[in-house]
Amino acid sequence: MTATEPAPVLAPTPRLAARARAVGGSPVRDILAVTARPEVINFAGGLPAPELFDADGIAEAYRAVFAETPARALQYSTTEGEPALRAALAARTAARGLPTTPDDLLVTTGSQQALSLLATALLEPGDTVLVESPCYLAALQAFSLAGARVVAVPGDERGLDPDALDALVARERPALLYTVPTFQNPTGRTLPAARRAAVAEVAARRGLWIVEDDPYGELRYEGERVPWIAAHPGAADRTVLLGSLSKVMAPGLRLGWLRAPAELRRACAVAKQAADLHTPTVNQLAAARYLADHDLDAHVRRVAAVYGARRDAMLAGLPAALPDGSTWTRPEGGMFLWARLPEPYDTTALLPGVVRHDVAYVPGAPFHAADPDRATMRLCFVTQTPDEIAEGLRRLGTGLRDHGRS
Numbered sequence: 001m002t003a004t005e006p007a008p009v010l011a012p013t014p015r016l017a018a019r020a021r022a023v024g025g026s027p028v029r030d031i032l033a034v035t036a037r038p039e040v041i042n043f044a045g046g047l048p049a050p051e052l053f054d055a056d057g058i059a060e061a062y063r064a065v066f067a068e069t070p071a072r073a074l075q076y077s078t079t080e081g082e083p084a085l086r087a088a089l090a091a092r093t094a095a096r097g098l099p100t101t102p103d104d105l106l107v108t109t110g111s112q113q114a115l116s117l118l119a120t121a122l123l124e125p126g127d128t129v130l131v132e133s134p135c136y137l138a139a140l141q142a143f144s145l146a147g148a149r150v151v152a153v154p155g156d157e158r159g160l161d162p163d164a165l166d167a168l169v170a171r172e173r174p175a176l177l178y179t180v181p182t183f184q185n186p187t188g189r190t191l192p193a194a195r196r197a198a199v200a201e202v203a204a205r206r207g208l209w210i211v212e213d214d215p216y217g218e219l220r221y222e223g224e225r226v227p228w229i230a231a232h233p234g235a236a237d238r239t240v241l242l243g244s245l246s247k248v249m250a251p252g253l254r255l256g257w258l259r260a261p262a263e264l265r266r267a268c269a270v271a272k273q274a275a276d277l278h279t280p281t282v283n284q285l286a287a288a289r290y291l292a293d294h295d296l297d298a299h300v301r302r303v304a305a306v307y308g309a310r311r312d313a314m315l316a317g318l319p320a321a322l323p324d325g326s327t328w329t330r331p332e333g334g335m336f337l338w339a340r341l342p343e344p345y346d347t348t349a350l351l352p353g354v355v356r357h358d359v360a361y362v363p364g365a366p367f368h369a370a371d372p373d374r375a376t377m378r379l380c381f382v383t384q385t386p387d388e389i390a391e392g393l394r395r396l397g398t399g400l401r402d403h404g405r406s
C-alpha cells in the first residue's frame, strides 16, 4: 500500500464463541495480580510450599531418565500414559484400599485436565452438573465452558447432604456430581464416611456419575483416613476418581490421573488425544523413576508435619485477626481453611483495601455456583512459615478493622 492509496476498510474483528464470551474477565483476579509483589503475604495463592519440594530427588530422577532412556524420554508416547507410571500409580491406589490395575488409569496433564476431559466426555450443552457449595473454582470454569448448568447441592459444615442430593438428582436429572470429599478446596472440609456411603448409594440407585476429585487426601495432619466414595459398593461402575502429584510432589510436573470404568476412560482418552496427544513423556518417566527410587510416603509425612504446624499457626492467629462473630473451619489436612465474617462484611469489597496492607485472601463469592456468600474467604495456610502467617494475620486484622464493614 502506498501513501496515496486509501486504507482498506476492515471488517469487525471476528467474534469469539459464545462460551468464551460468557466466561469474561474476573475483577478478583485483577486485584490478586497485585499480590505478586514480594512484600505481600499471600494467603490467596494455593501454592504448595516450594522449599519442601524434593528438588534434588526429582532432579536425580530426571538425570537417570536422560542417562538411561533419552530417546524414549524425548519421544511421543501413548495417550493413556507411560506404563511404568501407570503401574506405580495403580499400586499406590490399590494399597489405599481400591483395587486398581494400570489399565484402569489414564494419565492426565494435572487433574485439571481430567476435569476438561470429563466435561467433554459426559456433558451435553445445557446438562446439569451438581457441585458442592462452595466449589473448586476451576471446576466451575470447566463445567461452565462445556455449557453445563451448575447447581449446588445443599450441605452443612460437614459437606454435602446426601438427602438433599437424592432430592436434587430426582428433580434435576443431572449428568454428574462433582465432589472433593477430602480436605475440600476451598473449605478444607472432609465428608464423613457415612455420608460417602450414602452418596454412593444415591448414585447406585438413581444412576449418576460421581467425579471424586482427591488432590489433597494424602496431606493428612491428624485423624483417620476416610475411604474414597469410589470404594463403596454400587459406586464402582459410576465413579471417576481423580488423583494428582501436584500437592505431594510438585505442581510444575503437571501430572495427574483419572481412574474410570473402561467405556468412559476410552472416551476421555479420545478427548485427551484431541487436547494434547499425551502428557509429557519425560515428566511421566521421571515421576515413575522417582516413585521407584524414593519413598514418596515418607516425603509426604514430612510435608504434612510442616503443613500441620502452619495450620496451627493460622488457627492460633485467627481469633485476633477476624472480627467478633466470625467462624472458620478446622481442617484435618490439605491446604485451605474457610472463614465467614459476620454480616454485613463483604470480602470482595474489602479486598482492595486489605491488599494495601500487604496481605491477601481469596473472597468466597466466586466459589459459589449461585447465591454467593459474600462474607466468606479462603485462606491458604501452607505457603508461609508460622512467623509469616502470624504477621500476615496481624496485617489482615488491621486491614479488616481499617476498612471495616462496607
Ligand SMILES: Cc1ncc(COP(=O)(O)O)c(C=O)c1O
Residues within 6 Å of the ligand: 046, 109, 110, 111, 112, 113, 136, 180, 185, 213, 215, 243, 244, 245, 246, 251, 254, 255, 256
Ligand atoms: C480440587 C482441585 N482439583 C484439581 C486441581 C488441579 O490440580 P492439578 O491440575 O495441579 O493436578 C486443584 C488445584 O488446586 C484442586 O484444588
